[in-house]
Amino acid sequence: MKSFIGDGSLLLFRVTRLLTCWILEASEQLYKKELGMHTAASHGVTVARTHMHDWLILALLVVIEVILNVIHPFYRFVGKDMMADLKYPLKSNTVPVWAVPMYAIIIPMVIFIIVYFRRRDIYDLHHSMLGLLFSVLVTAVITDSIKNAVGRPRPDFFWRCFPDGMDVYDQLGNVVCHGDKNVIKEGxxxxxxxxxxxxxxxxxxxxxxxxxxxxxFDCRGHIAKLCIIFLPLLVASLVGISRVDDYWHHWQDVFAGGVLGLTVSAFCYLQFFPPPYHPQGWGPYAYFRALEEAREGTAGATNPGNAEGTAENVLGNEEAVEDKGVMGLQLATGDPSSRIIEDDEECGGRC
Incomplete structure (x- = not known):
């Protein structure tokens, strides 16, 4: 048995390393035309200062989440006739609570850091981490707020309320629990x-x-890429299934939690990155803004007399984003040397 587990762990390690190398190699060509590196040493302080208020809001969300876990949820009426669906066994968690931040936060951050050390783009590292933390914390605050407001009993509520199996009800027919208060609270x-x-x-x-x-979504039809993309979603789905198997949740709870988490993650991702199908979807908005500012500074230093005209052109481009851009991004035109990615035009922007 130990030999089997050891062989499985070795195989998992090799597959993970192979996938990581593939991710890095697949994105390597996308950065070859960048106008200089944006490292933590050169741009880290500027990026952190620019988003200082975001980190303060993030800290506030942590405080709110702690408060939501301390307060008591709504203890709704639970009658004897409702116990038929609440008598499932009281089991331990297949996926413990401490493991959730490990695979939902730590593992993605490790991937972000690996990409940074290969690409040296502080914008990508900072925005991916900030977006991830906002995604998880906003989801946590919304989830726990709804939990406390709804107060729906878990499928194993009977054994939480009556650990000795002797059910007691008041004159109105509501449960009179005599179990552990914290266990009942979680129920x-x-x-x-x-x-x-x-x-x-x-x-x-x-x-x-x-x-x-x-x-x-570059129109080249590599299904293997989709397998890598679906792998995190598969893990999240299996976690959700385990919650039903452990009798800690009804299937409606899991479905609602999945939709909520996926929706918030999409909104948070699109705050910092273009949609994955966009030609510039491989980098954050801030990276392309930095390149544009670098080109404008170079053009202004070379020909100061055109500085005013350059500013007017940039303003005109910003006003034309709705007609010519996607998600606020404007592809560089005119001078071929100013293009960020040349081979993206073969798809015409979309399939």
Whole structure:
């Protein structure tokens, strides 16, 4: 048995290393035409200062999440006739609580750092981490707020309320629980599933990140890229299924948690990155803005007399984004040397 586990772990390590190398090699050509590196040493302070208010809001979300876990949820009426669906066994978690931030936050961050050390783009590293943390924390606050407001009993509520199996009800027919207070408190937090929401928030963000880096929608039909993209979503789905198998959640709780986490992750990702199908979907918005500013500075230094005209052209381009751009991005035109990616035109921007 130990030999089998050891062989499986070695195989998993080799597959992970192979996928990581493929991701890095697939995105290597996308950065060859960049106008200089943007490292933590050269641009890190500027990026952090620009987004200081975002980090403050992130800290506030952490405080709110702690408060939501301390307060008691709504203890709704639970009658004897409702117990038929709430008598499932009280089991331990297949996926423990401490493991959720490990695979939903730490593993994606490790991938972001690996990409940074190969690409040296602080914009990509900073925005991917900030977007991931916002995705998870916004999802957590929304999820726990709904949990406390709804107070839906878990499928194993009977054994939480009556650990000795002797059920007691008051004159109105409501339960009179005599179990552990903390266990009963958790028993009123079924809807929606927190494990599932966190999983889809973190791994959903990672899936979008990988789809952009791998250029999965470049019209070249590499199905293997989709397999890599779907892998985080598969893990999140299996976590959700485990919540039903452990009788900690009803299937509606898991479905709602998955939709919530995936929706928030998409919104947070699109705050920092173009859609994965966009020709510039492999990099953050801030990276392309930095390149544009670098080109404008070079043009102004070479021909100061045209500085005013350059500013007017940039303003005109910003006003024309709705007609010519996608998600606020404007592809460089005119001088071929100013293009960020030349081979993206073969798809005409889209398939």
């Amino acid at each position: 009123h937090k079924s809807f929606p599933s927190g494990h599932t929401a966190w999983s889809f928030a973190g791994l959903g963000f990672l899936s979008l990140y990988l789809s952009g880096k791998l250029k999965a």
